[in-house]
Amino acid sequence: MLKFSANLSMLWKDVSFVERFQRAASAGFGAVEFLWPQGEDLDAVVRAKERAGINVVLHNMDAGDIPAGERGFANDPRRRNEWQIAFLRALELAKRLHCAQINCLVGNDVGFIPRDVQFQIVRENLGWALPQARAMGITLLIETLNPIETPRYLLTSTRNTVAFIESLQKPNLKLQYDIYHMQRAEGNLIATLRAHASRIAHVQIADAPGRNQPGTGETAWSRVLGALEETGYAGYIGLEYNPTGATDDSFAWLPREKRKECRAIDLMIQ
Numbered sequence: 001m002l003k004f005s006a007n008l009s010m011l012w013k014d015v016s017f018v019e020r021f022q023r024a025a026s027a028g029f030g031a032v033e034f035l036w037p038q039g040e041d042l043d044a045v046v047r048a049k050e051r052a053g054i055n056v057v058l059h060n061m062d063a064g065d066i067p068a069g070e071r072g073f074a075n076d077p078r079r080r081n082e083w084q085i086a087f088l089r090a091l092e093l094a095k096r097l098h099c100a101q102i103n104c105l106v107g108n109d110v111g112f113i114p115r116d117v118q119f120q121i122v123r124e125n126l127g128w129a130l131p132q133a134r135a136m137g138i139t140l141l142i143e144t145l146n147p148i149e150t151p152r153y154l155l156t157s158t159r160n161t162v163a164f165i166e167s168l169q170k171p172n173l174k175l176q177y178d179i180y181h182m183q184r185a186e187g188n189l190i191a192t193l194r195a196h197a198s199r200i201a202h203v204q205i206a207d208a209p210g211r212n213q214p215g216t217g218e219t220a221w222s223r224v225l226g227a228l229e230e231t232g233y234a235g236y237i238g239l240e241y242n243p244t245g246a247t248d249d250s251f252a253w254l255p256r257e258k259r260k261e262c263r264a265i266d267l268m269i270q
Contacts, residue, residue: 032055099138106155180240
């Protein structure tokens with residue numbers, strides 16, 4: 001069975017961030033996820049989640065100025081202290097929200113030191129963070145991004161990301177597999193999902209190349225999500241897309257009664 005979470009950073013942008021929790025619940029979702037809520041009152045975020053009676057299944061840690069092109073800074077030796085503070089804030093928010101997964105973007109190539117040194121800095125930061133997360137029952141996720149939109153990002157292929165994760169040998173470090181990014185970066189979605197199913201803890205979706213709702217692009221969703229279901233994947237599928245119109249209208253492919261759990265065959269999408 002497939003389970004879905006609404007990404008509050010991408011959906012219902014016509015209302016404030018905290019209002020989106022109730023919008024998701026009213027639309028029939030039982031779970032939500034989001035990027036780091038930059039500039040938001042975190043107490044208000046927690047209250048909004050509780051009022052909506054909805055689960056938070058994933059949130060990102062602070063990845064810097066996303067609109068300006070930053071994609072994390074775990075690799076920057078000048079920002080080690082800043083990264084650790086950001087991680088502790090994310091860990092505290094996850095605890096308050098009862099959220100068991102935090103996504104950690106590794107960063108863009110800083111340019112002034114070799115990439116292998118940057119990866120070692122990421123390992124050191126994660127080596128410090130992972131035991132603290134595990135003590136709280138929290139899994140950290142590493143995500144691959146496509147090189148078309150993020151050419152300086154350090155991890156732009158599933159194979160390299162999995163190799164990086166395996167190099168740390170920690171049970172609470174997993175892969176976040178974003179189907180939109182990987183369709184643009186490398187294709188071969190079904191074979192990749194099957195090959196790395198044991199490493200994948202969270203999946204996000206948007207159609208390619210426009211990053212809109214499923215059914216607006218080139219992805220063969222019935223086949224891809226059917227293959228994901230066949231692997232026995234038990235995590236959530238995050239709707240991380242930009243709706244082409246009103247957010248609620250963009251769910252036509254996912255009937256209301258199917259938004260918490262369904263079979264791939266029940267989706268109104270090809």
